[in-house]
Amino acid sequence: MTLWLSILGMGMVTYAIRLSFILLLERVEIPWRVRQALRFVPPAVLSAIIFPELLWPHGALDLSLGNVRLLAGLLAALVAWRTRNVLLTIAVGMGALWILQAIL
Amino acid sequence: MVTGRSEFLAGVRAELPILLGVIPFGMIYGVLALSAGLPSGAALGMSSIVFAGSAQFVGTQLIGAGTPGIVVVLTTFVVNLRHMLYSASVAPHVRHLRPVWKWLLAYLLTDEAYAVTIIHYNRESDPAHKHWYFLGAGLALWGTWQASTAVGIFLGARVPASWALDFTLALTFIAIVIPALRDRASVAAALSAGVVALLAAGLPYKLGLMLAALTGIVAGVALETLYPSAARVPIAAQGESRNR
Numbered sequence: 001m002t003l004w005l006s007i008l009g010m011g012m013v014t015y016a017i018r019l020s021f022i023l024l025l026e027r028v029e030i031p032w033r034v035r036q037a038l039r040f041v042p043p044a045v046l047s048a049i050i051f052p053e054l055l056w057p058h059g060a061l062d063l064s065l066g067n068v069r070l071l072a073g074l075l076a077a078l079v080a081w082r083t084r085n086v087l088l089t090i091a092v093g094m095g096a097l098w099i100l101q102a103i104l
Numbered sequence: 105m106v107t108g109r110s111e112f113l114a115g116v117r118a119e120l121p122i123l124l125g126v127i128p129f130g131m132i133y134g135v136l137a138l139s140a141g142l143p144s145g146a147a148l149g150m151s152s153i154v155f156a157g158s159a160q161f162v163g164t165q166l167i168g169a170g171t172p173g174i175v176v177v178l179t180t181f182v183v184n185l186r187h188m189l190y191s192a193s194v195a196p197h198v199r200h201l202r203p204v205w206k207w208l209l210a211y212l213l214t215d216e217a218y219a220v221t222i223i224h225y226n227r228e229s230d231p232a233h234k235h236w237y238f239l240g241a242g243l244a245l246w247g248t249w250q251a252s253t254a255v256g257i258f259l260g261a262r263v264p265a266s267w268a269l270d271f272t273l274a275l276t277f278i279a280i281v282i283p284a285l286r287d288r289a290s291v292a293a294a295l296s297a298g299v300v301a302l303l304a305a306g307l308p309y310k311l312g313l314m315l316a317a318l319t320g321i322v323a324g325v326a327l328e329t330l331y332p333s334a335a336r337v338p339i340a341a342q343g344e345s346r347n348r
Contacts, residue, residue, distance in 0.1 A: 061305075
């Protein structure tokens with residue numbers, strides 16, 4: 001019962017967040033400054049998730065060459081930059097991770 | 105000719121490459137939710153009631169550790185706060201739609217659906233049916249998420265941790281963010297957010313994520329204000345397409 005209440009609560013806050021400006025905008029106009037800021041949301045939020053995934057893999061900063069996630073991630077970033085291909089980026093990144101895990 | 109149907113299918117097609125990263129991520133969620141002690145029904149129910157990957161991962165861990173419900177809900181709020189910015193970003197584009205569309209598209213407003221939809225909205229083309237593109241991308245992701253979490257729950261502990269399937273999350277985000285770094289201000293936003301995320305990685309309840317995101321946004325705006333560049337073009341184009 002408590003479990004389902006928690007899940008329901010999680011769902012309600014998530015939905016409220018997603019609905020917020022879609023409903024609010026019927027009454028308010030978004031200022032230019034806010035729209036300018038919104039352009040930087042995806043790179044900022046996604047990088048804030050990516051960096052710790054690559055550089056903080058086991059609860060601590062790891063800049064060594066033994067950090068396979070960092071190496072595979074850098075290779076994937078290179079592929080993304082050159083090809084702009086999502087599928088290829090994921091495939092190369094996972095392949096590199098598995099090979100490096102086997103070698104190192 | 106652009107119709108609702110063709111836009112819907114184009115949205116599904118644009119979402120397909122991203123789904124490759126979502127499938128293992130959904131399966132991992134299913135596996136981890138069971139190992140955290142959630143019954144399969146609750147793990148599955150969370151995928152349709154919450155429908156937010158990273159929040160579901162954090163939520164199942166907290167629930168499994170016996171965290172009070174109110175803390176679970178507050179943490180979900182913090183982890184998903186970035187969706188408020190997505191909401192503000194798509195709001196001008198869905199403004200003309202009937203309420204039933206707004207409520208439906210808001211439910212489907214995830215990282216992955218937003219990423220492909222906003223690119224399409226900012227493109228110079230007939231805006232009349234673009235909400236069908238949003239619906240196509242959103243429903244493709246929704247169906248895939250439900251199916252892959254169900255498979256993960258079914259497989260349970262049979263997927264070895266050494267496969268490191270959780271890494272597909274980072275790879276998917278890399279594939280989305282790198283092509284979007286078209287000017288100095290975006291690069292500054294990404295780099296400063298990444299560095300602050302590392303510095304603040306020890307903060308509780310994923311607060312480091314919010315702090316890092318805000319830093320990145322401020323850095324991007326500051327740099328663009330100091331050095332106005334061609335970066336303003338997409339914003340102007342966005343305004344034009346809305347006024348047509």
